[in-house]
Amino acid sequence: MNFNFFKNKSVAIDLGNSNTVVSDAQKVLLAQPSYIVFDNETNAVKAIGNKAYSMFEKSHEELRPVKPLRGGVIADYDSASKMIREMLAQASMQSSFLGGYDHMIAGIPYYTTEVERRALRDALGQFNSRHSYMVYEPLAAALGIGLNIREPDGKMLIDIGGGITEIVVISLSGVAAFQSLKVAGDTFDEQIQDHFRRAYNMAIGLKTAEQIKINVGAAIDKIPDVPQPMMVRGKDLIEGLPVTRAINHSEVAFVLEKSVSSIEHCVVQTLETCPPELAADIYHNGIHITGGSAMLRGLRERFEAKLKLPVHVDPQALLSVSKGIAQTLKDTKKYQGILLQ
Ligand SMILES: Nc1ncnc2c1ncn2[C@@H]1O[C@H](COP(=O)(O)OP(=O)(O)OP(=O)(O)O)[C@@H](O)[C@H]1O
Incomplete structure (x- = not known):
């Protein structure tokens, strides 16, 4: 008999604008594009993830492809809920025989309204989970790239995803300065x-x-x-x-100039509004860039030339948030301070 079947499981969800990553505390179980395709007549789910992405811009009127997130948050609640359910099932994260999940932790952008947070909370609420939490994505990303976010030492992290760019200065497990813009991949x-x-x-x-x-x-x-x-x-x-x-x-590079310089401008603004002691730390620690769009060629060189600071690009930029959420799953007591109900 498989005794694990009786044990409640815990799951980390990085519900991104472009990609959704599902993991447990140890490993990534599924990483697929955040897309879902419905049958237009019956509303049945025809495809999710990779398969749905491959059907995008190539379907016909019997199919309805949906990208449920925009600007990093849920834009179509019903589609997002169904997509999460199907992805958890595909990741073999069906709830246990004894009833549901133990912990469910999902990432959310730092700059979100209460309505946007409620949409994610409700989407998680469809599952029978003993504890469900949200964690701010830039904090999770910082954990995921191995930064110690708990110490009194300023760290600047830029998360450039698909729908949103967030620039934060982290110290003592909190955000001391930030800027967010809906310019990204x-x-x-x-x-x-x-x-x-x-x-x-x-x-x-x-x-x-x-x-x-x-x-x-x-x-x-x-x-x-x-x-x-x-x-x-x-x-x-x-x-x-x-x-x-x-x-x-x-x-x-010419075409992307306007967008890249708007991100650069926000980084400068964040440094300007950052308390002086933390700014001094950042000059020492440099800046960390993560999120899939951090892999754009020349971004590091451009930021280094503009800001005169060392810039570190995360080699696993697509996975930093999910790795960070997984870390909070491993020790929810230790990270209680950054887990939101
Ligand atoms: N090599 C690359 N160069 C530039 N951009 C890339 C590269 N690889 C992936 N991307 C872009 O990264 C983006 C997806 O990144 P990521 O998965 O971090 O975003 P997300 O978490 O889904 O979005 P968000 O954080 O806005 O919710 C997409 O726009 C994708 O095109």
Whole structure:
């Protein structure tokens, strides 16, 4: 007999704008795009995660693809709840025979309204869990990259995800200064898509725009490892015919300039509003960047040149939040101070 079946399980959920990561205290159980596809007529769930993402922008009227989160928070409650349920099931995190989960901890952006927090709380409430908590994502990310957030030592963390960028100064398990802006990976994709339309009368999908960003995207022109230009396929808006066109990293850097400089501006503002003792710590510790969009080429070099500070990019930028939440699962007593009801 499997005795684990009788033991309550605990689960960490990083419900992101672009990706959802489900883990237990030890390991990642599932990491998939935050997408769900419904049957338009019956409202049944047709696909979630990778499969749903592959159907995006390629479906027909019988299917309804939904991206339930926008700007890092739940925008479509019903779809988000169903997506979480299906993902937990896929991650083999069905509740135990004896009834539900022990702990459920989910990440939430630092800058959220009470209504947005309630949406996540309610989505977790559908499960029978003895304790459910939320934790601010930038604090979880800091834990995930191995920073000691409890000591009286200022640490600046920039989390650039899909829908939101959060810049926080952490000390004594709390946030001493912060800025949040809804400019992140999705904005980059939209700007690339828009550029093709305006400059070349060429329509491309958002998934293609994301591929361009990942393959040849950059935050500056002068980068150490220059990628090969990418051939992009799309549709000519005037003739309606398929066309291809090459794009290189310099052009993408030009397109992303406005968004990247708005993030940079917020980092400067956060440093300006930061108490002097903590600013001195940051000058010593440097800045940590995480979240999937931290992997944009040249971002580190650009921030270092602008801020004259060491900048560390997290090598596991897509997983820092989930690793941090998993750490709080391991010892909920120790982290009680950062767990929100
Ligand atoms: N190599 C890369 N270069 C640039 N961007 C990347 C790269 N890899 C992934 N991304 C982008 O990272 C973003 C997803 O990051 P992440 O999973 O941290 O966000 P999220 O947690 O889902 O979003 P949020 O924190 O806003 O809720 C996407 O926009 C994706 O295109």
